[in-house]
Amino acid sequence: MALTISLVALFGLVLFFLLRSHSLGWGSAFVAVGFGFFLASTGAAGPINELATAVINAIPDL
Secondary structure (H helix, E strand, C coil): CCCCCCHHHHHHHHHHHHHHCCCCCHHHHHHHHHHHHHHHCCCCHHHHHHHHHHHHHHCCCC
8 A cells, every 4th residue: 555645744744843853943944944935936846846756756665
C-alpha cells in the first residue's frame, strides 16, 4: 500500500518540529517560508518539481 503525502505538508511538518525543538528560530522560519514562497513564483519552480518527482519515483514502493 502506497502512502501519498504532499511535499508542502511534509516540509511544513519538518519546519514545525524544528520550531518545537528550538533548533530553528521564528525569524529563520519566516525567512524559510518567504524563500519557498518566492522561489515558487520563479522559473526554478518547474525544474525543482521535476527533480522532486524523479526522486520520489526512484524510491521503491513498500
